[in-house]
Amino acid sequence: MPEPQTEIDEETVQGFSAELRGEVLRQGDAGYDEARTIWNGMIDKRPALIAQCAGAADVITAVNFARENNHEIAVRGGGHNVAGTAVCDDGIVIDLSAMRAVWVDPRARTARVQGGALWSDVDHETRAHGLATTGGIVSHTGVAGLTLGGGIGWLMRKHGLTVDNLLSADMVTADGEFVRASDDEHSDLFWALRGGGGNFGIVTSFEFALHPVGPTVLAGPVFWPADDTANALRFYRDFVRDAPDELGTVVKFGTIPPLPVAPEELHWRPAVAINACYAGPVEEGESVLRPLREHGTPLLDLVSPEPYVAHQSGTDSTVLHGWHYYWKSTDLPELSDDLIDVFVNHAFSAESPRSYSVLFHLGGAVSRVDNDATAYTGRNAPHNININGVWRPDETEEFADSETAWVRRFLDALEPYREGVYVNFLDADDGTQRVREAYGEHTYRRLAEIKAEYDPDNVFHLNQNIEPTG
Template sequence: MTTTQARQDSLGEATLGELAEGLRGELIRPTDPSYDEARSIWNAAHDKRPALIVRSRGVADVIRAVEFARSEGLTLAVRGGGHSIPGFSTTDGGLVIDLSQMNSVRIDPDRQRIVAQGGATWADVDAEAQAFGLAVTGGLVSSTGVAGFTLGGGIGWLVRRFGLAADNLVGADVVTADGRYLHTSADENPELLWALQGGGGNFGVVTSFEFQAHEVGPTVYAGLVFYPGDRAADVLRGFGEVASAAPDELSLAINLTTAPPLPFLPEEVHGKPIVAVLGMWSGSLEEGDAATKPFRELAPVVADLFGPMPYVAMQTLLDPLFPRGMRNYFRSAFFSSLDDATVEALASAHAAVPNGVSELHVHHLGGAMGRVPADATAFGTRDREFILNVVARSPEADGYDAAVQWARSSGASLGPDAASYVNFTGETNEDIVRASYPPATYERLVAVKNTYDPTNLFHLNQNIQPQ
């Protein structure tokens, strides 16, 4: 008998029946026809078998599920969009709270506020907010969940103009480990709000997020430009030089990748190393060409696809490259400059890429994100100009271990002082978590954890352990 079956059997049918009857949503068990679909997550590197899945329809379901997990001693996983790279949104033998049915988004255009439920994705948010010409910094892939993205910080195409998603979080509704339903804002439980702005899912189930929105779109100047792979070092150096003068309205990234077989790329480069600079100018459209031009002249151009496009199109541009069902492992590192040593390390990692779907992203930060005081939120690192995200992927199990090893060595090549970003970290241990936050921030997070989750019920995350 499997662990999952044993755990479910030990609960008893009467106990499970009582739980199911108390839910407005659905209780899914391993014997149900929908179980395999319900237990699967975006990252196929994690194939786990929870004992129970509560597909919540509202806050009352979440409260009941939290109380049940606590009383029965079940490991608890919380799933928003389900994109967790380390697989925190599922568990073997425990209980999963699936928020995917709680995905409504409400816009207050007069106050420029966005209220999104905990199961909403950025596609849900952008569809509603852009009807009013509003946006907040969202995920680079539109199927990313609002919850995990925001709780870890939230780096996207508006990060230099408006800061992280977490910087724009002005309120939240939270179910805590003892089953309480709390609202947090600058006036109510403010220390909890501070912890939610970068401290991850350590403090409860966030059932609703309220953001300060901004006027963006509906059309922006955005896209990508491709350069030959053998010019990676030149492009990286040039990117670093021109990035220092970039206005806040411009957020860009370099993608060291393999050319896909797409019609806008010459056939002779298909399947070969290539470098893409991609990003978005969110200022006046008339200024977009001039603002992005320095980044579109870094080396001989293979294809230039920058131009006016809908904001929602830019938000979904990378979606086809990150489908559900691939094996994913990320490593991240903040760093200060694209100096010669860093450029050499990145170019070498690009040359050693293990397959055609693994790649390196270098995202330019600073701007509004860098001007937020270090203690204003729980987000750990604001004084570095760039972040590296090493994306190791494999369509099948064969080759995945080699991709992971490549990612680990590529991330380590930037040196031991390159702090990690919790959203882009494919594994967890205490050292990685501590290194993701300044010491004073970490100790403050521990104090919040002691207050709201002293038994560490919410430990499937980049875990802040109570003391």
């Protein structure tokens, strides 16, 4: 594609603004700095324009404007975006973050969700009907980003990944065409959207299948001292091997955050936590989780009946907007003793008390979907790990170098066990080879062919990019 233009004259901006129902922001405008800021405070980019879209018509207008004037496009949904591709320098950000409406059909058990919504928006509407679908483990995660990459969450072992619950998607293509993708319409595109990321266009709304969940679930973490990590992981390996689909678990290695539910003497203490959510009757969950709660001598047991939506947002305050996040990830096999030793040797060697790693247990319904059914390709992996270096902006000088080095060392130590990678956990510096690793050559080639059909000029390249065939 031609070299993008970076200069935009006043008359052109005014004409564009007049066509949009939403706002168009430039440097110096009130709200510009807030609008260019995303969750990861490491990202500091200054677009020439930010088009704050109010609906699908605005998205079409913005895409056409950018194409006709040869401006680079970044697409912002909910705004987590650790890799920083949701904003750009000099180009145009097509910002969907004001498009957060959710419509629930309780009889059909479906929800239509706009492309800028957060999972808290979805959970708020669906809980009124005792329904939910698989969302992220942090409620301020954006629906679009999570869905388009696959969708790991508490309910995945029972109800599948987020993409397994996607029924249709409305999308604006690179040439400004509005299309609906489903099993019956643009089925090739629908396949690609379920794991292929933002490569094919801008999704303005999603339609999801919903399931009865809760509204009360048995959920929460159990903490053990960091010194007990080896014993905790050996127990965990056996505990989850035959776990029912209703049980979702995430192991966290880090410190106990200074939350009101934790005694003050435990604040910032290094610990391993097994966080659980039982998506079934509470009384059944009590029996299933009893061995976990009785293992060893826990520092803290916070498992209790609670609203599903409360558990969904339970860790929100430990991953705040504006902090700096640097992460790496890989899929992993079952936890052998040698692999457990890697965790013991590396998981607690970070210097920042805010840094952590999380180990997801997959399987269940995730693994029972055919690997070719969607573009998400990690269905055979038992686990996925996300290694996350974290520090506040005022701690950059103290921690930036140490935490990025720790993340890389930990990933390097896992090299003998790596089985792939979850595309949503790729960082800005992971590069093309890791994108190919996320999909494997067969799926990547098919995605590249579909990319060539819907975006042959690679207009949407600020993402974990799949280059179009030819």
